[in-house]
Amino acid sequence: MNVLLVFAHPEPRSLNGALKDFALQRLRAQGHQVEVSDLYAMGWKAVLDGADFPARDAHAPLDTVGDSLQAYQSGTLTADVLAEHAKLRRADVLILQFPLWWFSLPAILKGWIDRVWACGFAYGVGEHSATHWGDRYGEGTFRGKRAMLMVTAGGWESHYAARGVNGPIDDILFPIQHGMLYYPGFAVLSPFVVYHTSRLDAARFAQTTATLGARLDALASTPPIPFRPQNGGDYTIPALALREDLAAGRSGFGVHVEG
Numbered sequence: 001m002n003v004l005l006v007f008a009h010p011e012p013r014s015l016n017g018a019l020k021d022f023a024l025q026r027l028r029a030q031g032h033q034v035e036v037s038d039l040y041a042m043g044w045k046a047v048l049d050g051a052d053f054p055a056r057d058a059h060a061p062l063d064t065v066g067d068s069l070q071a072y073q074s075g076t077l078t079a080d081v082l083a084e085h086a087k088l089r090r091a092d093v094l095i096l097q098f099p100l101w102w103f104s105l106p107a108i109l110k111g112w113i114d115r116v117w118a119c120g121f122a123y124g125v126g127e128h129s130a131t132h133w134g135d136r137y138g139e140g141t142f143r144g145k146r147a148m149l150m151v152t153a154g155g156w157e158s159h160y161a162a163r164g165v166n167g168p169i170d171d172i173l174f175p176i177q178h179g180m181l182y183y184p185g186f187a188v189l190s191p192f193v194v195y196h197t198s199r200l201d202a203a204r205f206a207q208t209t210a211t212l213g214a215r216l217d218a219l220a221s222t223p224p225i226p227f228r229p230q231n232g233g234d235y236t237i238p239a240l241a242l243r244e245d246l247a248a249g250r251s252g253f254g255v256h257v258e259g
């Protein structure tokens, strides 16, 4: 398979750097073709602004959605974004690797999503009708591809358990896994998370890479998180609310997962 690993850590000698090196070696040993977008090393521009749409009318107010669609359709997005689109088109699997910073992505990786997920490419795709509300949440450009998060967190596993003070890890990652990955069509595998990073010694590093290696070996066969498809009948259109008879009496992120 072709794997694209997007790496967001400023220090190559970090734990994240060591896990990236391990992952690349393991994936290549398994015969996969691997490309890496090392965002800090690339000097990735993290903010979306008018410079992202060089062909736009500079006198008109910036239209972040409309200018994105126009630039995507006319092939005038910037070269750095077009290069990421080409890598994504080649990829069967996308891995986003990052340290959890303030319960989310480091800004440089959020900026990669903001700029690369252009209108017409990752959103604003497909027709809207009485039964179909655009190609998203299970449909879209990345349908048929898989994605997985590789995350490190300073907090303990118990801090991220169902009743942990930080909130459950599935809820914290929901906007990324459901909103950024499932929305444009990826099948999302459960995340690989390393907790309690400040107390990571050589023994736990060995244990961590053993688990990570097994996850990487199973990239093609691991069943994805069963997020509910938007256009499959579970949601009313156009309200896009889950039918009352499904997950009855429940609310929250978890209702968007089948079962």
Ligand code: FAD
Residues within 6 Å of the ligand: 009, 013, 014, 015, 016, 017, 018, 099, 100, 101, 102, 103, 104, 152, 153, 154, 155, 156, 197, 198, 199, 200, 201, 202, 205
């Ligand atoms: P490093 O600091 O590089 O290393 C961590 C440990 O791993 C060290 O003990 C190191 O000795 C060891 N190690 C490194 N490489 C190896 C190796 N090759 N072999 C063996 N051991 C090794 N945490 C949360 O839980 N929630 C948050 O919201 C959160 N927000 C944060 C916000 C900011 C801005 C920052 C800076 C940190 C935040 N943290 C948070 C903590 C953060 O998630 C961790 O610092 C990060 O995940 C650790 O990853 P690292 O690659 O930077 O580790």
